[in-house]
Amino acid sequence: MIKIVAKNYVKETNKPGFAHDESSTYYLTLRTQTGTTTKEFPESGTITVSCNDFNGDSIIIPKLYRKDTQIENLVAVAPVIGLNE
Secondary structure, rough: EEEEEEEOOOOOOOOOOOOOOOOOOOOEEOOOOEEEEEEOOOOOOOEEEEHHHHHOOOOOEEEEEEEOOOHHHHHOOOEEEEEOO
16 A cells, blocks of 8 residues: 655744734645545644545645635645556
8 A cells, every 4th residue: 555644844934924823724635636635734743645545546736725725725735746556
């Protein structure tokens, strides 16, 4: 079984005009052609996702959100992950 392991390296940079909320939660979405998997992502933690969860899809688009998964709360989009069988 192959797994994707993600570690949260988000760091507060004190950007002017941005209010950092210590209590908000991060969410990692993994979008494929057939659907989206959403995982709560601890601010200084690691999550592991089995590749079997993607039902044979080979392209995964990871996105990191804060508070919830509304587009206004999008923090980052990671490079596309390609799974080879």
